[in-house]
Amino acid sequence: MAAQAESALRLSGTVGANKVMESELLRLVKRSPFHVRLPNPARQGSTALRYPFDPAVAWVAACYHRSSSRIGWELVSSPAVRLEPLVADLVPLLAADDRLPRGRSVTFTVEVKGAEDFEAGPLQLRGAVKSAFEQAMQKRGGRAVVQSRAADWAMLVRRVGPENERRTLVILDLGGGPRHLRGQRVAQGPAPLRETMAAQLVLLAHWMPHVEPLVDPTAGSGTIAVEAALLARGFAVRKPADLPALRLPVFAGLPPQAPPLYPDTRPYILASDVDEACIAWMIGNLRASGLTGRDIEHSVVVRTMNAIELTPKRFADILPDAPRERGLFAFNPPYGRRMQGEDGDVLGLYRDLGRTLRRFDGWRAAVIVANEGFKAAFNARPSMVKPTSAAGLRAEFLVFDLGRRQAGKRRISGARSTSHK
Numbered sequence: 001m002a003a004q005a006e007s008a009l010r011l012s013g014t015v016g017a018n019k020v021m022e023s024e025l026l027r028l029v030k031r032s033p034f035h036v037r038l039p040n041p042a043r044q045g046s047t048a049l050r051y052p053f054d055p056a057v058a059w060v061a062a063c064y065h066r067s068s069s070r071i072g073w074e075l076v077s078s079p080a081v082r083l084e085p086l087v088a089d090l091v092p093l094l095a096a097d098d099r100l101p102r103g104r105s106v107t108f109t110v111e112v113k114g115a116e117d118f119e120a121g122p123l124q125l126r127g128a129v130k131s132a133f134e135q136a137m138q139k140r141g142g143r144a145v146v147q148s149r150a151a152d153w154a155m156l157v158r159r160v161g162p163e164n165e166r167r168t169l170v171i172l173d174l175g176g177g178p179r180h181l182r183g184q185r186v187a188q189g190p191a192p193l194r195e196t197m198a199a200q201l202v203l204l205a206h207w208m209p210h211v212e213p214l215v216d217p218t219a220g221s222g223t224i225a226v227e228a229a230l231l232a233r234g235f236a237v238r239k240p241a242d243l244p245a246l247r248l249p250v251f252a253g254l255p256p257q258a259p260p261l262y263p264d265t266r267p268y269i270l271a272s273d274v275d276e277a278c279i280a281w282m283i284g285n286l287r288a289s290g291l292t293g294r295d296i297e298h299s300v301v302v303r304t305m306n307a308i309e310l311t312p313k314r315f316a317d318i319l320p321d322a323p324r325e326r327g328l329f330a331f332n333p334p335y336g337r338r339m340q341g342e343d344g345d346v347l348g349l350y351r352d353l354g355r356t357l358r359r360f361d362g363w364r365a366a367v368i369v370a371n372e373g374f375k376a377a378f379n380a381r382p383s384m385v386k387p388t389s390a391a392g393l394r395a396e397f398l399v400f401d402l403g404r405r406q407a408g409k410r411r412i413s414g415a416r417s418t419s420h421k
């Protein structure tokens, strides 16, 4: 096993995110202006997808993909577990890598994660990769200068592969850093959900914005509602101009703008919370995300409301033009672990939520929750269970069919999902 140049486009996410990341990318590429075929990815565990590199696909992912945590271009990998052999492996490979510019000066950062099995600490490993990159760029007639803020490039260092074949992988970040930092949240409640998790929740539930309203009855700062609206309209996560790595020659000729992919979709969304303070946060976050304008302001609404007071009639009064035959509740209720003694209360809330939401015959509920008591208290059998982690806790994505109609009837033939197929 020798050191080698790598070339895959890499999408990584939270535990179990592979499937949803893959179907999201497929949908985006189909909708994009490019006529490219997306090959099946190789999966690395349940958290990373590797695609043969295509600049158009990389551009689409970097600009639009919402469920992944990081997007990068694999550059080199080495089996070395000590610092000197690692540098000796990396320098010649990076120096010969014609994806990197010649005779140019770039600023960069190095981020190391999950390298516990390397025989030196993360800071030393970081220093080694930094030094290798500096030497390689010098050999290419240029200069690489470490800069902690607003650097041109971010190098990601990860340990990957099966136990007896572990390698140190160096990746060039293409996606503008951690993707949950959307750069548009202006306010957050005490327990905000990561944007990437909110996107996963909506995608996993196969929300159909053309025929289903979406309701988040415990909306906090509105993360799920904002992500749902942005998914429905196909808004970009990042502008190409904000991604310096997209200035590499291989991306020349790709569009300078990333306009919404579904600008005419008018999603119906209700975000409510019992806590009045949340309203200002939600409005701020919707506006900061660019969800403004008459049509969207009338179809995405926020309310102060105790979730257990929601009825089909009340919903119809709030969003009279929205479809009602079916719909999706998408929420993350309080987990009851952060604040001591809250567990008993949250089980009561889950039970009341189950009773309330079952009034919505033909609807579904998609939940992310880190409390094992949720399913029993909600008193319904999920049609989908997917383990994940949230706020450092073991959590689950759950999908339920509500009301009298049961599993098997929830997909309407010919209808379009968030997938907007």
Ligand SMILES: C[S@@+](CC[C@H](N)C(=O)[O-])C[C@H]1O[C@@H](n2cnc3c(N)ncnc32)[C@H](O)[C@@H]1O
Residues within 6 Å of the ligand: 188, 189, 191, 192, 193, 194, 217, 218, 219, 220, 221, 222, 223, 224, 272, 273, 274, 275, 278, 305, 306, 307, 308, 331, 332, 333, 334, 335, 349
């Ligand atoms: C985990 S937080 C939701 C966080 C939200 N997804 C976000 O990203 O900001 C749970 C929310 O449930 C709300 N909540 C608790 N009990 C409620 C009830 N009976 N009705 C409506 N909201 C409730 C809390 O005020 C809190 O904002």
